Amino acid sequence: MARSAGIHHITGIAGSPRRHVEFYTRVLGLRMVKRTVNFDDPSTWHLYYGNETGAPGTALTFFVWDHLPAGRPGVSQAVETAFAIPESSIGYWTARLVEKGVPHDAPEKRFGETLIGLRDPHGLRLELVGSRAVAAEPGWAGGDVPVEHAIRGFFGVTLWLENPAATAKVLTEVLGFVAKASEESRQRFAAEGPLGAIVDLRNVPAAFAGSLGPGTLHHVAFRAAGDADQAAMADAVRRLGLRPTDQIDRRYFRSVYFREPGGVLFEIATEDPGFTLDEPKASLGTALKLPPWYEERRAEIERALPPLE
Template sequence: MTSVGIHHVTAGATSARGNVRFYTKELGLRLVKRTVNFDDPTTWHLYYGDATGQPGSVLTFFPWEGMPRGRHGTGQAEEIGFAVPKGSIAWWAERLSARNIQHDLPKKRFDESFIALKDPDGMLIEIVGTDWAGALPGHDNGDIPPEHAVRGFSGVSLWLADTEATAAVLTDVLGFKPAGEADGRQRFVAGDGGLGAVVDLRRVDWQRGAFAGGIVHHVAFRAEDDAAQEEMAKSLRSKGIGTTEQKDRNYFRSVYFREPGGVLFEIATDDPGFAIDEPVESLGQELRLPEWLEPKRQQIAAALPPLE
């Protein structure tokens, strides 16, 4: 039993309001869940994705107001690739220019065109034109035409001092396969490719990265169910890599581990999903809390900064 790709990616942000504006208005993602950091309920945990928040489309944030920006470097996930249809790259280049969002000119890598940019906190983003994104429905945010909309992740890049041990975890535990090298990257693909199926490893001779605003906290990989998750955890332990106990995150169940290159990984179950506590039609419109935090709803809501 192996992963079929990325489940979600979680990062830090310095402003909840600015984070919502950028990812919903500029990139056109749907805010599919407003909840709190279960370990720090005074802080939002915001989930963005496609229309339903399916695994492989979800980027989440812990926005700590006034938190400084982090430091890019080794031992971290860095570039986050968002997939759009292959023919939409020119449209996105025009949109970013029209909205005065600084970005690089389109480039090619692994036969895919992409545009590199940064979010307001300096997180590294790429809009990637793929062959498969056009077959998936696009979320209509009222501004970006669905045919050009982001479908979810194309993949992520890991910056590492050495890639060999991390590659072994990807192939031996998570079920990825080597898919070539280009521009100093080793590419690994889950399954037949598609949504959230790519991880690139970059050997980078930089200082160690530091988590804060604009930096990825962890990358979560998919497990179909608890049995698949436990099989992967056992495989990790057989390699001498310890994992946490399973944690209930309400919308999925998780185990965490630090892969050999220093990046925090999670294995998250596909079930039960984001519609467990609100209809798909109204995802992300109201604060949702796990049962054990409901008695403190009034205090929690009062402490959270406004999103709009």
């Protein structure tokens, strides 16, 4: 069977774009690697943050929907986004969050690893996990965080589910994840890649209902090496009685979407062609990039988008 190497990207919903950009670039030290629009709603920013190139396993992306009321995390959602940092950097990040005035939790242990919980300006739940596995992975050297302490990419994501067993079947039979361990209300599944390899399923009662809006996640995308692997995974989705979409061109990757049995929107995204498709690595994320079918509307779109700085 085709196996995913882990998370490709995670997409959330943001409110005020200025506070948002400041937090992810100046506080967390990520690189903005793409300024584009939601291809289904070109009046909306779609912003991508990641490592130097926004490689698969590093890209956290946001639809800027500042007209929506604040979202509420709950069952049938991806809720917690975990970034991987070097194991020795927990102390640095604790001090940095204090210095920047970012509310955060005291370091705690989960599955033997130390993590810090925090929230972004719109309430999105984030974690910084000290991980041995990412020691050799490059961080973004051009940001405000010293490269030796820089975020390397994703550690993983936590889904809140009433019935984790059905979702576990998707992870193992479609994406090739392996069940690793259980701790309290969490089951951990892992892929083979060093970044974005972890998915935790947390058993949450149905009464904990959520709503989409700023401060919540929209979907989780998993890596496919190419079109053939993506097609094989889509076939596996169908064998479970689920309905994947046809392949959709997202310019920087090609996507298939489906809703897993617990209600979370999943995407299977190809690793190619990447964010250097339409701008060089040195200037990634510095200008608005539009797909060809929107170029003739550039002036109209630029007028509608709220300023980022």
